[in-house]
Amino acid sequence: MGLPGFSSGGLDLLTxxxxxxxxxxxxxxxxxxxxxxxxxxxxxxxFPGESFSQVVLRAQWHxxxxxxxxxxxxxxxxxxxxxxxxxxxxxxxxxxxxxAEDKRRSS
Numbered sequence: 001m002g003l004p005g006f007s008s009g010g011l012d013l014l015t016x017x018x019x020x021x022x023x024x025x026x027x028x029x030x031x032x033x034x035x036x037x038x039x040x041x042x043x044x045x046x047f048p049g050e051s052f053s054q055v056v057l058r059a060q061w062h063x064x065x066x067x068x069x070x071x072x073x074x075x076x077x078x079x080x081x082x083x084x085x086x087x088x089x090x091x092x093x094x095x096x097x098x099x100a101e102d103k104r105r106s107s
Contacts, residue, residue: 033041044055066074075081082090 041052041055044059045052080087
């Protein structure tokens with residue numbers, strides 16, 4: 001009498017659907033996430049059965065940020081990131097910004 005999923009020629013890959021990935025002794029780590037991070041990860045799944053591991057492995061991570069020298073070189077080669085109109089609009093919005101209420105001061 002044989003085991004389910006095994007044939008006389010060895011492991012029959014077509015009949016091993018009863019095995020889950022967790023039974024294959026895959027190492028894992030438990031992590032803690034803020035609720036917002038969990039929701040973002042959950043929303044990034046392409047289909048309901050996609051694992052969080054698959055989502056993370058599919059993600060693209062930027063290895064390093066831009067250094068000051070690289071930023072200056074990019075600015076010199078390509079010009080400013082914002083147009084003059086865009087910078088003026090930012091300045092206008094900054095002037096309208098009011099400081100947050102100081103909750104430590106009593107009214």
